[in-house]
Amino acid sequence: MQKSFIQVEKGSHFPIQNLPYGIFRKQKDEEPRVGVAIGDYVLDLAVLHESGLLKIEGEQDDSSIFRQRYLNAMMEAGSTVWKAIRKQLQQLLDEGEASLRDDMELRERAFTKIDAVELLLPVEIGDYTDFYASKEHATNVGSMFRGKDQALMPNWTHLPVGYHGRASSVVVSGTEVRRPNGQMKPPGHEFPIFGPSKQLDFELELGWFVGHGNVSGEPIRLEEAEEKIFGLVLVNDWSARDIQAWEYQPLGPFLAKSFATSISPWVVPMDALEPFRVQGPKQEPTPLSYLEHKKAAAFDIQLDVSLKGSTMESIETFISTNFKYMYWSMAQQMSHHTINGCNLRAGDLLASGTISGPEKSERGCLLERTWRGEEPITFSNGDKRVWLEDDDEVVMTGYCQGNGYRVGFGEVRAKIAPALEM
Amino acid sequence: MQKSFIQVEKGSHFPIQNLPYGIFRKQKDEEPRVGVAIGDYVLDLAVLHESGLLKIEGEQDDSSIFRQRYLNAMMEAGSTVWKAIRKQLQQLLDEGEASLRDDMELRERAFTKIDAVELLLPVEIGDYTDFYASKEHATNVGSMFRGKDQALMPNWTHLPVGYHGRASSVVVSGTEVRRPNGQMKPPGHEFPIFGPSKQLDFELELGWFVGHGNVSGEPIRLEEAEEKIFGLVLVNDWSARDIQAWEYQPLGPFLAKSFATSISPWVVPMDALEPFRVQGPKQEPTPLSYLEHKKAAAFDIQLDVSLKGSTMESIETFISTNFKYMYWSMAQQMSHHTINGCNLRAGDLLASGTISGPEKSERGCLLERTWRGEEPITFSNGDKRVWLEDDDEVVMTGYCQGNGYRVGFGEVRAKIAPALEM
Numbered sequence: 001m002q003k004s005f006i007q008v009e010k011g012s013h014f015p016i017q018n019l020p021y022g023i024f025r026k027q028k029d030e031e032p033r034v035g036v037a038i039g040d041y042v043l044d045l046a047v048l049h050e051s052g053l054l055k056i057e058g059e060q061d062d063s064s065i066f067r068q069r070y071l072n073a074m075m076e077a078g079s080t081v082w083k084a085i086r087k088q089l090q091q092l093l094d095e096g097e098a099s100l101r102d103d104m105e106l107r108e109r110a111f112t113k114i115d116a117v118e119l120l121l122p123v124e125i126g127d128y129t130d131f132y133a134s135k136e137h138a139t140n141v142g143s144m145f146r147g148k149d150q151a152l153m154p155n156w157t158h159l160p161v162g163y164h165g166r167a168s169s170v171v172v173s174g175t176e177v178r179r180p181n182g183q184m185k186p187p188g189h190e191f192p193i194f195g196p197s198k199q200l201d202f203e204l205e206l207g208w209f210v211g212h213g214n215v216s217g218e219p220i221r222l223e224e225a226e227e228k229i230f231g232l233v234l235v236n237d238w239s240a241r242d243i244q245a246w247e248y249q250p251l252g253p254f255l256a257k258s259f260a261t262s263i264s265p266w267v268v269p270m271d272a273l274e275p276f277r278v279q280g281p282k283q284e285p286t287p288l289s290y291l292e293h294k295k296a297a298a299f300d301i302q303l304d305v306s307l308k309g310s311t312m313e314s315i316e317t318f319i320s321t322n323f324k325y326m327y328w329s330m331a332q333q334m335s336h337h338t339i340n341g342c343n344l345r346a347g348d349l350l351a352s353g354t355i356s357g358p359e360k361s362e363r364g365c366l367l368e369r370t371w372r373g374e375e376p377i378t379f380s381n382g383d384k385r386v387w388l389e390d391d392d393e394v395v396m397t398g399y400c401q402g403n404g405y406r407v408g409f410g411e412v413r414a415k416i417a418p419a420l421e422m
Numbered sequence: 423m424q425k426s427f428i429q430v431e432k433g434s435h436f437p438i439q440n441l442p443y444g445i446f447r448k449q450k451d452e453e454p455r456v457g458v459a460i461g462d463y464v465l466d467l468a469v470l471h472e473s474g475l476l477k478i479e480g481e482q483d484d485s486s487i488f489r490q491r492y493l494n495a496m497m498e499a500g501s502t503v504w505k506a507i508r509k510q511l512q513q514l515l516d517e518g519e520a521s522l523r524d525d526m527e528l529r530e531r532a533f534t535k536i537d538a539v540e541l542l543l544p545v546e547i548g549d550y551t552d553f554y555a556s557k558e559h560a561t562n563v564g565s566m567f568r569g570k571d572q573a574l575m576p577n578w579t580h581l582p583v584g585y586h587g588r589a590s591s592v593v594v595s596g597t598e599v600r601r602p603n604g605q606m607k608p609p610g611h612e613f614p615i616f617g618p619s620k621q622l623d624f625e626l627e628l629g630w631f632v633g634h635g636n637v638s639g640e641p642i643r644l645e646e647a648e649e650k651i652f653g654l655v656l657v658n659d660w661s662a663r664d665i666q667a668w669e670y671q672p673l674g675p676f677l678a679k680s681f682a683t684s685i686s687p688w689v690v691p692m693d694a695l696e697p698f699r700v701q702g703p704k705q706e707p708t709p710l711s712y713l714e715h716k717k718a719a720a721f722d723i724q725l726d727v728s729l730k731g732s733t734m735e736s737i738e739t740f741i742s743t744n745f746k747y748m749y750w751s752m753a754q755q756m757s758h759h760t761i762n763g764c765n766l767r768a769g770d771l772l773a774s775g776t777i778s779g780p781e782k783s784e785r786g787c788l789l790e791r792t793w794r795g796e797e798p799i800t801f802s803n804g805d806k807r808v809w810l811e812d813d814d815e816v817v818m819t820g821y822c823q824g825n826g827y828r829v830g831f832g833e834v835r836a837k838i839a840p841a842l843e844m
Contacts, residue, residue, distance in 0.1 A: 127590050132673060142672075153671045158614050159605050163673035164586035164680070168549050168765050169638060178639045180762035183581050183710065192580050194710045216591060216682070217600045217842060243762065249575045250564075251554060251585035252674025258586070258764040260638070288605065288616045290844070340602035340665065341842065342680040343590050420639060420763065422712070 001404050004093040005101040006111070008039040013399055013408020015039070016093050017275075019086060020266035020410075021071055021231065024117040032120055034066040034074060037266050037410070038093055041111045045085075051106050053092055053099055057084045070124040071267065075211040075230050075346040082211065082230065086269060119265035121172040122233075123209050128170060128261070128349045129337060130205075130237060131162040133328035135281065137356040140368045145245075157285060160328035160336050162353075165237075166258035170349065173264050173412040177238055179390065179419040180259040184242035196419030197240035200388040204305050204364035204396055205235040206323055206409075207263060207351035208270075208330055216343040222290065225331035226297075228344070231267035234303075234396050234412040235351045238262070241367055241387070263349075264396075264412040272407050276300045276400040278324050287332070290339055297329035301409075303355060303398040305364065309383050310391040316379050319369060321355055321362035323398070390418045423826050426515040427523040428533070430461040435821055435830020437461070438515050439697075441508060442688035442832075443493055443653065446539040454542055456488040456496060459688050459832070460515055464539055467507075469532045475514055475521055479506045492546040493689065497633045497652050497768040504633065504652065508691060541687035543594040544655075545631050550592060550683070550771045551759060552627075552659060553584040555750035557703065559778040562790040567667075579707060582750035582758050584775075587659075588680035592771065595686050595834040599660055601812065601841040602681040606664035618841030619662035622810040626727050626786035626818055627657040628745055628831075629685060629773035630692075630752055638765040644712065647753035648719075650766070653689035656725075656818050656834040657773045660684070663789055663809070685771075686818075686834040694829050698722045698822040700746050709754070712761055719751035723831075725777060725820040727786065731805050732813040738801050741791060743777055743784040745820070812840045 004016040014020065014037040024042050025032045035042035046066035048054040056065065057080065065073045065081075074082065092100045100106065132138055135152075138161070142151030155161065171177075179200055185192040211230030214220045220228060237257060244256030280298030301323035308315040330350070338344060354364040363369045366387055370376055376384040388394070393415045399408035426438040436442065436459040446464050447454045457464035468488035470476040478487065479502065487495045487503075496504065514522045522528065554560055557574075560583070564573030577583065593599075601622055607614040633652030636642045642650060659679060666678030702720030723745035730737040752772070760766060776786040785791045788809055792798055795808040810816070815837045821830035 127588055154607075155605075155614070155668055155671070159669065161669070161673055162676055164588055164676070166549055166586055166764060167589075168635075168767050168770070169763075171638075178763055181641075182762045183577075185576075191707070192577070192710065194712065213590075216593075219603075219842075219844075240762070246577055247581065247583070248672070248674075249577070250670070250674070251583055252670075252672070254584055254586070255759070255762040255764065258759075259762040285613070288614065290616065337677070337680075340604045340662070340677040340681040341591075341600050342588060342677065345590050348590070420641075422641075 003095045004038060005095045006039045006041060006093060011406060012039055013406055013410055015405040016090060017402060017405055018268060018272045018407040019089055020268045021122065022266045023070060023120045023122045025120065026112060026117055031067060032069050034068060034071060036089060037114060040114055042114050042117055044110050047110045054085065054088055057081060071122050072124050072347045079211060079227060086271060119172065121170070122265055122267050123347050123349070125167040125170055126345045126348045128165040128167040129162055130165040130351045130353060131160050131328065131333050132353040133160050133326045133333060134354055134356045135327040136325060136358060137354040137364065137368065140356065140363065144372045158287065160333045162333065162337065163252045165261065169258055170261045170263060173262060173414065175262065175414060176417045177260045177262065177414045178417045180240050180243065180255065181419050181422055182240060182243040182255050183246055185246045192246060197243055198387065199241035200416065201239045201241050201366045202388070202394050203237040203239055203354040204303060204319065204321065205237050205351045205353060205355060206232055206301065207235040207349050208232045209267060210344045210348040210350065211346055213345040214338055214343055217341040219338040219341065220335055220344070222293065222331055222335040225334040226270060228334065229270045229330065231269045233267055234264040234398055234409045236262040236394065236396055236412050236414065237351065239365070262412050262414045264410050266410045268407065268409055273299050273400060275402060280324065280329055281327050283327065291332050291336060293329065293332070297331050298324045298326060300324045301398050301400050303396065306395045307385065308393045309389060312379055312381055312383055315395060318377055319361060319364060321357045321364055323355055325357045326352055326355065388416050390416050392416050425517045426460060427517045428461045428463060428515060433828060434461055435828055435832050437827040438512060439824060439827050440690060440694045440829045441511055442690045443544065444688045445492060445542045445544045447542065448534060448539055453489060454491050456490060456493060458511060459536060462536055463533045464536050466532050473528050476507065476510055479503060493544050494546050494769045501633060501649060508693060541594065543592070544687055544689050545769050545771070547589040547592050548767045548770045550587040550589040551584055552587040552773045552775060553582050553750065553755050554775040555582050555748045555755060556776055556778045557749040558747060558780060559776040559786065559790065562778065562785065566794045580709065582755045584755065584759065585674045587683065591680055592683045592685060595684055595836065597684065597836060598839045599682045599684065599836045600839045602662050602665065602677065603841050603844055604662060604665040604677050605668055607668045614668060619665055620809065621663035622838065623661045623663050623788045624810070624816050625659040625661055625776040626725060626741065626743065627659050627773045627775060627777060628654055628723065629657040629771050630654045631689060632766045632770040632772065633768055635767040636760055636765055639763040641760040641763065642757055642766070644715065644753055644757040647756040648692060650756065651692045651752065653691045655689055656686040656820055656831045658684040658816065658818055658834050658836065659773065661787070684834050684836045686832050688832045690829065690831055695721050695822060697824060702746065702751055703749050705749065713754050713758060715751065719753050720746045720748060722746045723820050723822050725818065728817045729807065730815045731811060734801055734803055734805055737817060740799055741783060741786060743779045743786055745777055747779045748774055748777065810838050812838050814838050
């Protein structure tokens with residue numbers, strides 16, 4: 001197993017096998033730049049490039065793609081460039097490679113403790129698309145809203161259902177999320193009422209950034225879809241269920257979702273997930289040929305959701321699930337997204353929809369986990385939750401378990417602020 | 423009535439009362455810049471500014487906001503700046519004002535025939551939101567899909583229903599639109615099929631660009647919404663009805679819309695529409711207070727749709743309707759959009775949804791106009807249409823009729839190219 005000269009604690013999310021990209025700065029007034037996480041450190045790629053150790057193939061010899069507010073410039077440089085950067089980093093950080101290891105002056109300038117930096121929203125997002133790719137999730141939600149017999153719509157097993165989300169309100173982990181106000185129509189009311197959502201929920205998802213797009217009119221084929229993915233993040237697709245129930249017909253969720261979507265700051269490269277590729281669920285009926293996989297296209301990623309309420313002493317994990325349960329693969333979602341000619345662009349975010357598994361403890365949102373309130377969650381101090389309360393902090397995390405190492409996603413964390421008084 | 427020294431033909435869309443903004447270039451390799459339409463001419467604002475005649479308040483003395491690929495820099499300069507620019511232009515172009523009128527050398531450099539320039543997509547669009555604000559349209563479509571009794575969903579009269587659209591595929595007038603491929607499930611089929619859409623449609627809409635946004639968490643109040651609008655364009659929201667019918671439940675339209683949305687190149691300032699403000703339809707029940715208007719908030723804008731098929735000799739108008747029919751106002755749509763705290767940003771596009779009136783000839787899409795195919799349209803050479811055919815050209819246009827002048831939108835025009843063979 002490859003090791004770095006940077007010490008990586010057992011259980012760390014960021015060994016040399018991972019090397020996720022992020023945007024960081026040390027001080028508010030400092031120019032942001034691209035960094036890579038290794039152990040407890042962020043490695044400054046601008047500094048590393050300027051030292052001459054890191055080279056950019058086929059580019060002018062400057063570090064401008066690393067001196068950026070967003071990763072988009074690096075994405076637009078193309079996958080040959082990202083792949084070459086990753087390869088060099090895995091070499092430069094290796095325990096047996098002296099060039100960086102033994103240059104203490106450079107190490108001093110290039111590495112900073114992650115705890116000491118501010119991590120910013122890593123990507124300037126063009127369009128954000130959210131899917132609905134978990135069969136367990138779609139079945140559970142459908143059962144609650146339309147009854148067991150009509151749980152899955154007839155289209156669900158034939159195509160990855162998706163919809164456009166709101167890009168402007170995607171925020172990075174740590175950003176406070178304000179409880180939304182809105183219209184809802186509680187049972188028994190003749191008219192809708194206005195006020196703070198009383199059914200605030202999260203949705204545990206994974207998202208991926210398009211690195212390479214496609215030209216309008218020219219679909220991305222299933223076989224080439226994965227190559228176009230730059231990397232993945234954790235996504236918390238906050239949802240106000242009472243607003244959603246009232247507004248969503250017939251055009252889908254809108255204000256129930258658009259107030260905020262939180263993502264983790266580190267973008268895990270697609271290549272880092274390759275060892276964790278597994279066969280997804282059997283697809284029956286067989287999808288139409290443009291969606292028919294010839295190879296395994298699911299990924300074994302363990303995911304957890306934890307919560308800390310203001311009266312709880314410590315944070316408690318109450319959902320543990322896995323990305324491998326997803327019925328539709330990332331490649332199928334991307335290929336379907338473009339089959340009509342729709343163009344994806346570098347920086348677009350696609351997300352999976354709530355990730356749920358077959359067990360109760362594997363259901364990735366409160367709506368399902370509490371079965372719309374029928375089965376409240378009880379925490380160890382006796383606190384109960386059906387929906388989120390003000391000051392609740394929700395933390396999602398995830399990793400792939402390798403042999404002696406973990407490729408992790410870090411976390412996406414946010415606290416609920418009270419609704420604006422209106 | 424104010425007149426310009428630039429001759430404006432009777433019926434022209436671009437008198438001195440209008441002065442819409444666009445982005446143009448004279449040659450492919452030329453740097454694009456901001457222009458204003460007057461009569462048959464585009465006036466180059468960069469040249470006008472550099473001449474010293476046009477001043478930008480509170481800005482450095484350079485023309486960088488006019489030397490841009492998009493109008494966003496001008497939007498971001500703030501409404502004080504746009505309003506000051508418009509005021510100066512209306513003064514400089516006045517027939518009684520000598521400074522520009524008598525400077526033939528400057529006029530030579532500053533004016534170009536619109537026919538001789540390329541008009542580009544005027545705005546870099548962040549998020550695109552599409553509403554469903556015509557009661558006639560929602561009732562007609564609902565009747566066809568769900569029967570007359572359930573035509574309008576219970577929420578429709580309480581809130582402006584909307585959904586997120588696709589920003590990447592918004593294109594400027596003149597861009598060819600390729601018929602999309604996709605999944606559909608024709609009546610009588612047990613399984614869905616894949617192929618070119620057979621029910622390609624347009625939707626006549628108006629769209630408006632946010633000039634000023636709002637901070638996340640702080641809604642735009644109804645009274646301040648109109649001030650935040652930079653200007654309006656014609657929108658053709660292309661729709662593949664067979665793809666839509668199969669995919670849209672439960673999360674709304676997705677690939678049926680995302681292949682292309684066409685807009686007109688000239689952005690008509692909100693101020694130019696002020697004389698055409700009228701009372702909209704009575705809203706019953708009275709909306710919740712955050713949506714309750716104290717003043718007239720509809721606009722009298724005449725709109726037409728024309729079509730030319732490849733075997734037709736000339737283009738024929740077959741839909742004439744009006745923006746004043748819209749049940750929900752632009753201000754209501756914006757205010758509702760942000761009531762949950764969702765942030766709008768300069769450059770975001772909001773569109774009205776299909777604009778239909780009470781008469782058959784006032785229905786703004788083929789789905790309604792042909793009542794889902796039951797009543798084909800017959801053109802004067804005998805050609806019939808239920809849905810769009812390859813090589814059909816669709817043209818939408820619109821204007822406000824003033825006393826002796828028109829404030830017009832120009833047109834949004836596009837031709838249908840055959841589907842990609844797959």
